[in-house]
Every structure is written in C-alpha cells, then in structure tokens.
Amino acid sequence: MTLTRRHFLKSTAALYLAPTLAQASVNVLEAKVASVQLIDAEFGDYPETQVWGFDGTVPGPLLRFKQGDTLQQTLRNSLPDPTSIHWHGLRLPNAMDGVPGFTQQAVQTGETFDYAFPLKDAGTYWYHSHNHSTVQVARGLYGVIVVEEQTPPDVDHDIVVVLDDWRLDETAQITEDFGAMHDWTHAGRMGNYVHSHLTPSPASVEENARVRLRFVNVATDRIMTIALKGAVGKVVARDGMPLRAPEDLDTLVFGPAERADVIVDITSSEAQALQIVFVERDTGYLLHDIPLSGRRSDPRPPIQPLPANPMRYLTDLSGAREIPLIMSGGAMGRMESATWEGQEMSTRDLVQQGKVWAFNGVVGMPTAPLAELRQGELIRIPIVNETAFAHAMHLHGTHFQEVLPDGGFGPHKDTLLVQPRETREIAFVAETPGKWLFHCHMLSHQAAGMKTWFHVI
Ligand code: C2O
Ligand code: CU
Numbered sequence: 001m002t003l004t005r006r007h008f009l010k011s012t013a014a015l016y017l018a019p020t021l022a023q024a025s026v027n028v029l030e031a032k033v034a035s036v037q038l039i040d041a042e043f044g045d046y047p048e049t050q051v052w053g054f055d056g057t058v059p060g061p062l063l064r065f066k067q068g069d070t071l072q073q074t075l076r077n078s079l080p081d082p083t084s085i086h087w088h089g090l091r092l093p094n095a096m097d098g099v100p101g102f103t104q105q106a107v108q109t110g111e112t113f114d115y116a117f118p119l120k121d122a123g124t125y126w127y128h129s130h131n132h133s134t135v136q137v138a139r140g141l142y143g144v145i146v147v148e149e150q151t152p153p154d155v156d157h158d159i160v161v162v163l164d165d166w167r168l169d170e171t172a173q174i175t176e177d178f179g180a181m182h183d184w185t186h187a188g189r190m191g192n193y194v195h196s197h198l199t200p201s202p203a204s205v206e207e208n209a210r211v212r213l214r215f216v217n218v219a220t221d222r223i224m225t226i227a228l229k230g231a232v233g234k235v236v237a238r239d240g241m242p243l244r245a246p247e248d249l250d251t252l253v254f255g256p257a258e259r260a261d262v263i264v265d266i267t268s269s270e271a272q273a274l275q276i277v278f279v280e281r282d283t284g285y286l287l288h289d290i291p292l293s294g295r296r297s298d299p300r301p302p303i304q305p306l307p308a309n310p311m312r313y314l315t316d317l318s319g320a321r322e323i324p325l326i327m328s329g330g331a332m333g334r335m336e337s338a339t340w341e342g343q344e345m346s347t348r349d350l351v352q353q354g355k356v357w358a359f360n361g362v363v364g365m366p367t368a369p370l371a372e373l374r375q376g377e378l379i380r381i382p383i384v385n386e387t388a389f390a391h392a393m394h395l396h397g398t399h400f401q402e403v404l405p406d407g408g409f410g411p412h413k414d415t416l417l418v419q420p421r422e423t424r425e426i427a428f429v430a431e432t433p434g435k436w437l438f439h440c441h442m443l444s445h446q447a448a449g450m451k452t453w454f455h456v457i
Contacts, residue, residue, distance in 0.1 A: 014423040017283035029054045029061070029085070031141060032078040032128070039172050039193065039381040046172040049331075051140035052079055058393035059162045059218065060127070060143025062199050067122040067147050067309075075113045082106035083141065085115060088257060089240045089399070089414045090145070091311075092432025094119040096378040097396055100131045102435060102453075114211040121239030121309040122149040124160070124214040124259050134447045135178045135218060138167070142218045144199070150309050153236075153263060156296075160199045161276065161288075163226070163254065165191035165219035179447075185331040185356050187389055188221025188444035194278055204293035205274055209266045210300050212236075217254035219267065223390060225256045225283060229275040230292070233264030234303045241399055241412035244307035246315075251279060255392030257441040263303045266292065314401050314409045314427055320378040323371050325393075325438075327418075329357040331447065332388040338363045340449075355439070355449045357387070357433060363449035370438065370452045373430035385418045391445060393426075396454070397436035400428035409447050415441055430456045 034056030039046040054060025065071060073088075086098035086106055100106035107113045125145040129136035144160050152158075167175045167189060181190045205211060211231065217224050234246035238260050249262055254394045261438050266274055272292045277284040281381070329335040329347070338344050338358040350356060355363040373379060379404060383393060394415040402410035403425040418424050433456050440450035 002206050003278070004284070020138070027072055028074045028076050029075040030056070030078055030085050032056050033080075033412060037445070038166065038195070039168070049166075049168065049172045051174070052095065052136060054143050055138045058140035059197055059199075060141070062160055063127070063143065065119050065145070067119060067150055069147075070116060070118050072114070072116045075107055075115065075306050077107045077109055077111055079431045081132060081136070082108050082112070082134070083129050083131045083136060084087050085127050085422050087125065087127050088143065089123075089259070090117070091120050091398055091432065092430060093129050094436070095255070097434070097436070098130050099437055101438070105210045106131050121240060121311060122308065123148045123237055123242070124216060124261055126216050126218065126257075126259070127362045128218070134189070134443045137218070137443055138178060138188050138220050144214070144216055146214065150311060151307060152208070153212065153304065153306060155212045155263060157202055157205060157211045158214070159202070159211065160216070162196065162197040162199075163215060163217045163219065163224045164195050166193040166195065167191040167223040170192050170210060175286050180355065181351065183237050184354060184444045184448040185351070188442040190222055191219070192288070194222070194224070194285070195273040195277055197261060201289055201332045204291050205266050206294040206296045207266055207268050208296040208298075208300070210262060210263065211266060214259065215252065215254065216259045218257055219256050221445075222257060223256070224253065224333060225279040226252045227277040228262070228264060229277060230271060231264035231266050231274050231368050233262055235262050236303065237261035238411050239415060240398065241311065242308055243411050244308070246303060246305055253417065255390070255415060255441065255444070257392060257394055257415045258417065261306070265300055268292065306391045311399065311412055312429070314378075314429075317378065317380055317403065317427060320380040320427060322382070323381050324360070324382045324384065325370070326360050326368060326384045327357070327363070327391060327450070328387060329363070330387045330389050330445075340364055342367075343350035354447070357445050357449040357454050359450060365451045365453070369435070369455040372455045373455055373457055375430055375433055376441070377430045378426070378427065379430060380425060382423060382425045383416070385421060388420050389445075390417055390419050391450065392441040393438070394441040395426075395428065395438050397434070397438065398427040398428055398431040403412075403427050430454070439441045
C-alpha cells in the first residue's frame, strides 16, 4: 500500500493520541533546582540562570487538556524548601486548591502530593507555587494550563505567551533580596528583565493567518501593558472565561495573574512581523516578533465568541449580602495602626514585622474568615482602595463579575486590578464548600499583609 500524506497524518494522529491517554497515571511534576538560558542571546553573552522550575523548566511544562478531562498530577518536591501547587482560576474541590497550612500540608522535600480534579471550564489557566510565593514564584515555579474547548475555534496557530519579570544581577542570577521592605511597602518586587516566553514559538506566520494568543502575566508584582502590532482582532476571553461579546483588540493591561485570550488575523505591516510590545510610559519595548512569510488568500469568517463555560451569569443583586473590603497601608498610605494576630499595633511596629498592608484594619491572614458564606449565597464586595498603589485582587474557588457603574456586570474574572484610591465592586455566588483565599496577587503585598479568606459552608 502506498502511504499517502493523508494516511501518514492519520497514523501519526493515532500514535500521538495513545501516549497522551496512557500518561494520565504517570503525570509527575517535579519541582527542582535547574539552570536555564533565560537571557536571550541578542542581549549579549550571559550565562544560564539558576531557577526553581517544575520539571526544571521555566515556565513549567504546558499542560493541555480537553474540557471535561480529569487533571491528574503528582507533585514531587525536590527543592530545598516545602512547596505546593495552586491551580489558579480553575474551579475545583477545596482540598485540591494547593494552599499550604490551609487546604493541605506543604509538601516537604522528597515528598509527593497527588492532585486530581475534573476540568469544568475551557480556557487559559495557570499553576504556581503557593508556598513562600514571593520567593518561589520569583524563582520560576509556575506553568500554564490550557483546557481546550470541545469545539475549539479554527485558528492556524495557538500560542501561549507567558509574560514574566526577573530581577537579575550582572551574572544573570536572580537577586536574593526577596523581602526588601522598600519593595513590599511600594509597588512590589520589580524586575529588570521583562520577557515573554512563547509556546510554541513559530519561526514565521503567514499574512492573513489566524492566530490565537493566550497571554498570562506570571510576574510576582509587575503590571504589564502589552500592544500587538501587525494584527487585528478581538479579545475573546479574560482570566480563562469566554467573553459573551468579544472586544476589539487594543492595548492590553495585565495585573499579576491576569490572562487574556485574543484571536487575531495577521496583517501586512511596515515591520512585516507580528510584534508583541511591552509598553511603558510612552515607550515600547519589543518583547518578541514573528516575521511574516507567505500569504494565505482564503478569507476568514468573522471572529466568533468562544463557546460558553458552564458558569452562570449574574442578572441582578437583589438579596445580595454586602461585605465591604477596605484596603489601607503601604507607603504614603496614612495607616496609623492595624491588627496583626489579634493585637492592635502601630504602623511603625508593624513595619518591623514586615506587615504593612491591611484589609479592614487587619494585616496578615486572620484566624477567622472575612465572612462565612452559605453555598449559593449571592455576595457583593465593594473594594475600596485607600492606598497609593494598585492591587490585583484574586478570589480562589470561583470567578466573580464586576458590578459596573451602570448597574450591569462585567465578564467573569478571577483577578481584578484596582487602581490607587479607586473603588470597584465585585459580586459572586458562593459555590464550593471550603476555605477560599481572597488576596492581592502582587505577591509582595500578599506577603506583607493583604490576605484574607471566606469560609463556604
Ligand atoms: Cu494565583 Cu492565591 O493565587
Ligand atoms: Cu496589592
């Protein structure tokens, strides 16, 4: 029999599928110390950087599933420090949420922990250490999870773009000033090497090709503003969840942990490339460019919304319980005192303890939850930012929607960037029983006090 190209494709598909299925029982993510070439050659001849990575890579392995699959991953800890995995943005049972000392024990050096849960929602999610995260995430302990739709949109390339931010010394090593108080009281630990990592990273794209880009900001603290040049299209999802009405693509702003999926068509441009640009003040730095080569002539149909996830939308707030959250503290924050571990303390004494940010006058993780919620209860939280800094508020366990000034609701989100002196309101239905964190995802702010939790019963 002659092996036509068609046959060949069919048989490789079969070969490809078999090991993927068999993998389910042996998926181990090993957290370990490794060396990677972090700084691109164009910057000069830098040595490898010592990192902590899942399977020794940064980002960790890209985990791809189909909606409805069960994620099964064993974490093996080969680091000199206890760790865990938090599956950011995924709706899962509380015991799988990966918060040490809270939903599980930290996984000690040499030990393992088995995570398994069904993937209810399609979209772009990520996983990261939730132990000593100011250190562990800064060292590289994160990766991306893609949960494919049952019927994914028709695109020519599907590319994950991890945006990260490293603080490196002149030998390309991560500086170990993790708890620097000046960082913690201000905007957090800012790096000096902002970088994008593409998986896969195509050598070229055709003009008129349709590309899905899945952006994930894994930086510990940095807000990233990103522009795409040489493409037009739509934002189709935020924080993993499809937008009912895709938005025209403009500049994208990502607080730490925020994501967006965009679908674009490549246009011819002066640069003859698809460019990912990091925008700061009025300047742009090119993070990555993919040159154009060739041209597709088939006209593409208009970009459609992604299929909805099984997640309900809020329609009104009648009967909602209001739980305000007031943020205070930090540099220029005028906070005079706050409660830490049950004790009222002056800001001066709190700084000595590295505790400088408060929610409702309390710094650090309170023993009692912010509120006990009944399953199915509708909650609204006005978030009042009295501080001079932006905060990326993240809720574990379910997505919320922003309550908009006109009374409508924003898209499903798991992280909301709240600007200095701004008030924003979110609402959600308490979903899964258990203990769920609600914290700032600027990890320096979280470590310095911005952390609380809900108990869903
Ligand atoms: Cu992305 Cu509490 O975490
Ligand atoms: Cu913050």
